[in-house]
Amino acid sequence: MNLFLTISFSSIASSLHNWLTKTIGNLTMVQVTEMVLVGLSLLVFLVPLCFVLGYMERKVAAFMQIRLGPNRVGPKGTLQIVADTVKLLFKEGLTPNASDKFLFNLAPIIVVVTSMLVMAPIAFAKDFQLWDLNIGVLYVSSISSIGVIGILMAGWSSYNKYSLLGAMRSGAQIVSYELSVGLAIISIVILTGSLRMSDIVMSQANGWWIFKGHIPVFISFVIFLIASTAEINRAPFDLAEAEQELTAGFHTEYSGMKFAMFLLAEYINLFVVSAIGATLFLGGWMPFHISNWAGFNNVMDYLPSSIWFLGKTFFIIFIIMQFRWSFPRLRVDQLLTLEWKYLLPISMVNVILVTVMAIMGWHF
Amino acid sequence: MNLLGEDIVTEEGEFVINIGPQHPSTHGVLHLKVWLDGEMIKKIQPHLGYIHRSIEKMSESLSYRNFIYATSRMDYLSAHINNQACALCVEKGLQIEAPPRAQIIRVIMAELTRLASHQLWWGCTGLDLGAVTPFFYAFREREFIMEIMEETCGARLTMNYSVPGGVMYDIHPNFQTRVKDVLKQIRSKFNEYDDILTGNVIFEQRTKGVGYLSPEDAISFGCTGATARGSGVSCDVRKWFPYDGYEKVQFKEILETGGDCYARYMVRMAEMKQSVYIIEQLIDNIPQGDFQAKTKMVLKLPKGEFYQRVETARGELGVYIVSDGAASPYRIKYRSPNFCNLSALETMAVGSKIGDLVAIMSTIDLVIPDVDR
Numbered sequence: 001m002n003l004f005l006t007i008s009f010s011s012i013a014s015s016l017h018n019w020l021t022k023t024i025g026n027l028t029m030v031q032v033t034e035m036v037l038v039g040l041s042l043l044v045f046l047v048p049l050c051f052v053l054g055y056m057e058r059k060v061a062a063f064m065q066i067r068l069g070p071n072r073v074g075p076k077g078t079l080q081i082v083a084d085t086v087k088l089l090f091k092e093g094l095t096p097n098a099s100d101k102f103l104f105n106l107a108p109i110i111v112v113v114t115s116m117l118v119m120a121p122i123a124f125a126k127d128f129q130l131w132d133l134n135i136g137v138l139y140v141s142s143i144s145s146i147g148v149i150g151i152l153m154a155g156w157s158s159y160n161k162y163s164l165l166g167a168m169r170s171g172a173q174i175v176s177y178e179l180s181v182g183l184a185i186i187s188i189v190i191l192t193g194s195l196r197m198s199d200i201v202m203s204q205a206n207g208w209w210i211f212k213g214h215i216p217v218f219i220s221f222v223i224f225l226i227a228s229t230a231e232i233n234r235a236p237f238d239l240a241e242a243e244q245e246l247t248a249g250f251h252t253e254y255s256g257m258k259f260a261m262f263l264l265a266e267y268i269n270l271f272v273v274s275a276i277g278a279t280l281f282l283g284g285w286m287p288f289h290i291s292n293w294a295g296f297n298n299v300m301d302y303l304p305s306s307i308w309f310l311g312k313t314f315f316i317i318f319i320i321m322q323f324r325w326s327f328p329r330l331r332v333d334q335l336l337t338l339e340w341k342y343l344l345p346i347s348m349v350n351v352i353l354v355t356v357m358a359i360m361g362w363h364f
Numbered sequence: 365m366n367l368l369g370e371d372i373v374t375e376e377g378e379f380v381i382n383i384g385p386q387h388p389s390t391h392g393v394l395h396l397k398v399w400l401d402g403e404m405i406k407k408i409q410p411h412l413g414y415i416h417r418s419i420e421k422m423s424e425s426l427s428y429r430n431f432i433y434a435t436s437r438m439d440y441l442s443a444h445i446n447n448q449a450c451a452l453c454v455e456k457g458l459q460i461e462a463p464p465r466a467q468i469i470r471v472i473m474a475e476l477t478r479l480a481s482h483q484l485w486w487g488c489t490g491l492d493l494g495a496v497t498p499f500f501y502a503f504r505e506r507e508f509i510m511e512i513m514e515e516t517c518g519a520r521l522t523m524n525y526s527v528p529g530g531v532m533y534d535i536h537p538n539f540q541t542r543v544k545d546v547l548k549q550i551r552s553k554f555n556e557y558d559d560i561l562t563g564n565v566i567f568e569q570r571t572k573g574v575g576y577l578s579p580e581d582a583i584s585f586g587c588t589g590a591t592a593r594g595s596g597v598s599c600d601v602r603k604w605f606p607y608d609g610y611e612k613v614q615f616k617e618i619l620e621t622g623g624d625c626y627a628r629y630m631v632r633m634a635e636m637k638q639s640v641y642i643i644e645q646l647i648d649n650i651p652q653g654d655f656q657a658k659t660k661m662v663l664k665l666p667k668g669e670f671y672q673r674v675e676t677a678r679g680e681l682g683v684y685i686v687s688d689g690a691a692s693p694y695r696i697k698y699r700s701p702n703f704c705n706l707s708a709l710e711t712m713a714v715g716s717k718i719g720d721l722v723a724i725m726s727t728i729d730l731v732i733p734d735v736d737r
Contacts, residue, residue, distance in 0.1 A: 329494025
């Protein structure tokens with residue numbers, strides 16, 4: 001048997017817990033130690049993840065734009081992004097004199113912390129989840145909407161007109177598109193009957209929702225893709241930092257590490273929405289199963305679940321990256337028109353369709 | 365510490381932002397003072413002078429051969445056409461004509477310049493609207509043209525190829541085959557341009573009905589080039605006042621009646637095809653003979669005033685020379701297309717959003733060194 005299948009992540013976690021209880025003894029101290037360990041492992045995971053995403057973004061852009069992309073620093077240019085990070089680390093982090101210094105320095109931290117918090121309920125592999133709380137999906141959508149406060153804060157405290165315009169735009173945008181993302185998520189919650197991430201993944205054991213749920217779920221998937229691209233401020237919805245209009249939007253005044261934090265948050269958000277999309281619609285870590293095909297399902301099980309999860313996530317990331325490099329940017333009123341006149345009514349009708357489908361049991 | 369709201373908004377309750385002189389979408393050092401109501405534009409004031417090099421005044425102390433070189437630095441994207449205009453004006457004063465071979469070479473180079481300029485504009489329009497990818501596609505083909513220019517006269521951008529009486533050197537032996545190769549390449553790429561930008565829903569939304577310029581306004585502001593032709597005003601100098609043998613080639617003057625950014629975009633896209641068509645007619649029919657008429661070492665124009673207009677990639681360029689019979693001009697004045705087109709910007713942009721302002725500026729195709737000179 002495959003080694004990945006025999007060792008379960010939960011058994012590792014419980015043996016670690018037992019070992020810590022034996023050596024430390026005090027239960028509070030054990031929990032604190034475990035939290036520190038989890039936080040550290042998250043950081044250890046996130047930094048390489050951002051390097052991978054940054055490298056991937058450059059290579060996808062280069063692929064779309066008939067050029068080579070980074071190919072000098074390190075093998076095939078893989079260390080380019082490391083060099084850039086080091087540069088950003090050593091740059092002076094300027095705080096403008098006229099700015100509200102406390103809020104100005106707090107904003108990037110809020111943005112990064114909220115994007116990291118959303119990582120908690122995501123199931124990276126079978127039994128590998130930081131916190132499988134019973135309102136997982138609700139938690140994700142509520143925490144991710146806190147990020148907008150950081151962006152508003154950045155724009156407001158910078159004392160810069162471009163930043164202010166960018167922040168206002170992003171406020172309007174994120175608040176609007178939250179609705180569509182929420183409704184798209186709800187359609188899966190209706191079908192599953194649970195907000196818990198592990199339940200949602202387990203419900204797709206005999207087929208992913210995108211295949212089981214007929215057209216309505218496919219529509220929700222498309223709406224989810226569009227709306228979450230808008231929610232994480234990526235092109236063609238990157239109005240908050242529209243380079244050609246607002247120079248850099250809400251982070252015009254940021255430099256050095258504070259700017260890098262915004263960049264970090266952007267990539268983490270990109271990963272998070274893709275991971276949630278993969279979990280809800282493409283089955284998370286669940287291998288590709290077709291009900292009644294036992295032999296086929298067994299073969300599929302041989303691939304480790306983490307590979308399945310990352311494969312699906314990076315597939316969605318790739319799609320969102322392609323958006324960025326192929327479309328022009330929308331105007332601010334068109335952005336809101338798209339949400340309030342098209343996406344929201346469609347997703348409302350779609351939720352009703354999904355509900356009818358779930359009640360009648362028409363899905364597979 | 366200043367609290368927000370104290371001087372971000374002026375005493376009259378106005379929100380003013382300065383776009384430029386260093387801003388990604390002004391394509392140079394244009395400074396626009398924009399009065400805003402939320403995102404809505406209430407008033408625009410262009411501030412010029414950041415790249416004023418007094419080319420006109422400088423030319424008064426240069427000889428008739430030398431002042432032409434300064435004009436390459438005006439509208440640097442149609443450098444050859446600027447040189448051509450000056451050379452034609454001096455020829456008019458000397459009452460000579462360039463040999464047929466030189467004329468045809470000049471026209472081919474002018475159309476190649478126009479093609480290269482429009483390709484750069486196309487890439488930048490995509491860039492201004494937030495699509496980065498078209499820029500690279502545009503530069504791919506532009507590079508071929510730049511290589512031809514480099515081979516022909518040694519320079520890629522500021523060519524200085526036209527001189528009074530003809531062109532500076534004869535064409536390279538490879539010129540004809542190379543141009544034909546490039547045209548074939550470029551012709552096959554037009555569909556790609558349409559696929560990536562023209563047909564895009566977001567692009568159409570961003571440009572259709574945006575920045576409307578009525579034909580009356582276009583005439584009264586003195587707009588020329590694609591800016592006026594997008595509003596349905598026929599103003600192609602190549603048709604109305606042909607020079608250098610443009611009367612002998614067949615091409616259409618592209619007119620659109622929309623008057624919006626999309627119309628101006630479509631005019632330029634079609635003009636690229638017309639330029640290819642013009643070069644295709646001429647490239648096999650370059651007559652043999654001299655590439656330069658015999659002229660004296662020191663050129664002296666007779667006393668009087670001379671005016672020559674040409675169609676650059678952005679509109680009508682007029683060269684006005686006043687001569688007092690000396691070896692250098694008494695006064696030179698350029699009627700630059702960009703200056704007049706820029707003056708129509710406020711009419712087009714008031715009432716629209718900041719995002720539209722960027723789209724309008726990119727479809728006017730401003731080159732700032734030409735505005736200031």
